[in-house]
Amino acid sequence: MNKPSIPKGTRDFSPAEMAKRNYIFNTIKDVYALYGYQQIETPSMETLQTLMGKYGEEGDKLLFKILNSGDFIGKLPSEEFVSDNVLKLAAKICEKGLRYDLTVPFARYVVMHRDELQMPFKRYQIQPVWRADRPQKGRYREFYQCDADVVGSDSLLNEVELIQIIDTVFTKFGINVQIKVNNRKILAGIAEYIGQPDKIVDITVAIDKLDKIGVYAVNAEMLANGISEEAVSKLQPILTMSGTNKEKLKTIAQTIATSEIGVKGVEETRFILEKVEAVGMQNELQLDLTLARGLNYYTGAIFEVKAKDVAIGSITGGGRYDNLTGIFGMPGLSGVGISFGADRIYDVLNTLDLYPQNATQATQVLFINFGEAEADFCLPIATKVRAAGISVELYPDSAKMKKQMAYANSKSIPFVVLVGENEINQGKVTLKNMITGDQQLVSAEELIAIVTPN
């Protein structure tokens, strides 16, 4: 018999890992709810018709496809089964695939349920997605996304709110972050200003890498993509611009003053910065004119969050997009959303040791089992303590004391209860504090008072 294994790029989550993950998801959920976002869930499987063509050619390849049940061959002639065009062939024997992100299923959801939805529709969704990427450190084939989006409202107050949500979440985590903001319309204005409006995609793709590869390589990439030397040269002061948000905004406003779309981007950004300043933030909000974000469906504000004390890349991102649902035949619906990177946040919290103790602690009291008579005495007491909302275990077997204490230690249980003849005669129990080693003889009610977490 072969040793069991799990598919590469997937993970088991142990109780300790789950406790930490739940802490992350619950914190994010609570803040989303505080702002009136409501949870939805969509099926893990979508039709390939829904998924194909939405993530580019590479995305189509990275979709996990589900083989049709039963006779998946049917009338397909066996000559078709050659390696020439496996993607096309796959579509003939598979009609479903696993969700690749939460955005396309959300768009599909909005279109299918348009008649039930009250706009603006504020939803959040925390579910796994699957990608047949080559597994590597920190990249998995199954991972969770934590998205919030509001659709059906063009108001920039939504952007302000999402920035507040980001600020609140990371304040709760205790992670110091820098929230970067920019606007695709400003980038379009810049492309016009340097005389290359048609090269906006190449420009954004290049400057998106500024942090990683540096200004020299970014310039080289733009030149290689046919952007003129003059244009690249005109771009340099923008790439290296420093100063406060207000100073930068003033400079860029002057620079791209002749671009209609650029001016619009400046106005939007000014609105967002002013409102955010008015409500106050715990974390720093920085206008970064080189923030581009790769995804080309963004059309307005874009956000990105970096941890200040750990070098790990972006841990949250988002932006405004137009026409989310156009791909499904429902045009004109604008939206704005964010997505927290749970796996990276997990790593940051681990690195900085920021998990609160009660997030990872489970059982509060273990009743040691010395035999049937003692267990009989403990059973109703354990039940009473649980009724007070306290997590309690009675060790099921009258195993050796050493083994039972090892169990308590392995689960970091802070209190154990010891019951022998003496305790039974007095109708009380001996409560031992596992940290201090203190022992005291107490009633069930006293026990509850002592072990109740603050």
Place this chain on the structure above:
Amino acid sequence: MNKPSIPKGTRDFSPAEMAKRNYIFNTIKDVYALYGYQQIETPSMETLQTLMGKYGEEGDKLLFKILNSGDFIGKLPSEEFVSDNVLKLAAKICEKGLRYDLTVPFARYVVMHRDELQMPFKRYQIQPVWRADRPQKGRYREFYQCDADVVGSDSLLNEVELIQIIDTVFTKFGINVQIKVNNRKILAGIAEYIGQPDKIVDITVAIDKLDKIGVYAVNAEMLANGISEEAVSKLQPILTMSGTNKEKLKTIAQTIATSEIGVKGVEETRFILEKVEAVGMQNELQLDLTLARGLNYYTGAIFEVKAKDVAIGSITGGGRYDNLTGIFGMPGLSGVGISFGADRIYDVLNTLDLYPQNATQATQVLFINFGEAEADFCLPIATKVRAAGISVELYPDSAKMKKQMAYANSKSIPFVVLVGENEINQGKVTLKNMITGDQQLVSAEELIAIVTPN
């Protein structure tokens, strides 16, 4: 463009449905945690090697298989692609499948992580499973299971604890249930007593249907399966036995007194019934000697739960099994577990209208947006109210009052805030109770005091 759809047998969950589902899952989770069970998660995909052959021939067919990424044909000759043996062929182009239940992945988990686990290991797991069943009312191709199991302990206190968990969960839900208990060893004893020990599987499969098809059809099925008329006749008093748990246990103990395994089953059942009685229960525990449960891997106690006020079949089940991990080469590990049927519990709670109001209510206060100046005034107040833990929305657009009120109504928001020139001048807001219609002019602090849910 085609209208988007979702794969048959799958579901979208709306905000209202999610709120109810979260209430169910959170209630179950909280009770599991109260008894020291810890959550784990396993990947949605398992290797087909892990899954195949674990659920019988029919199960192998109902597994959703995932097409290998990239060139899934490789060197497979095209002559192999015929409908003759699609299951064997599927295994050549697919090496992964979707989880079919939580038990096999749990067994695989225990074997893979045996060196990290402290026994007894008490875990719970709430995740979706997938089955390519023919979709029908109440049966889905993707649905959640909510399992708790303890492995590595033979103690019957685990059975007692699981019955307490069932009792606590349904008490919290407010669903009146009958918890039925029996023991596979008693069934084996009965099979010996009626002279057909080799027919135990046929007997249990038949009497498992007693509730559905009645005693006449059960008898007919047994006779058709080669069980003698004499044996069927000897079985009748057992099938129709009435009385209290104690009376039934006494009668069956006498009836199967010569069966070693039967006596063992009676002793186990007596222990469980006595301990459960000692701790006290809210719901009725009934010894049902005809309870068989289809799954043949159970070897000791078996449980089943029925709602008393809704006819919907079993809403929870479970039992003791030996050798969970033997299929993965790790023998000798016994366990006992239960599984709550979330979809059916959802239906019962709906039918009886038992959801608590706060389970389904989201936003507590909506700030009506009368324009930019008013929104500017509201923004920091909304932020302050959220800081007090209250869910607040500021309507993002200064839309018509009617539209904004319709939004509040559609989300069942109990309070709205109205701010005009008068309020701004006084530094206060008008708070309207949407249920009573009452309005009052209040400060931010007063607002918080009024809207805080009890």
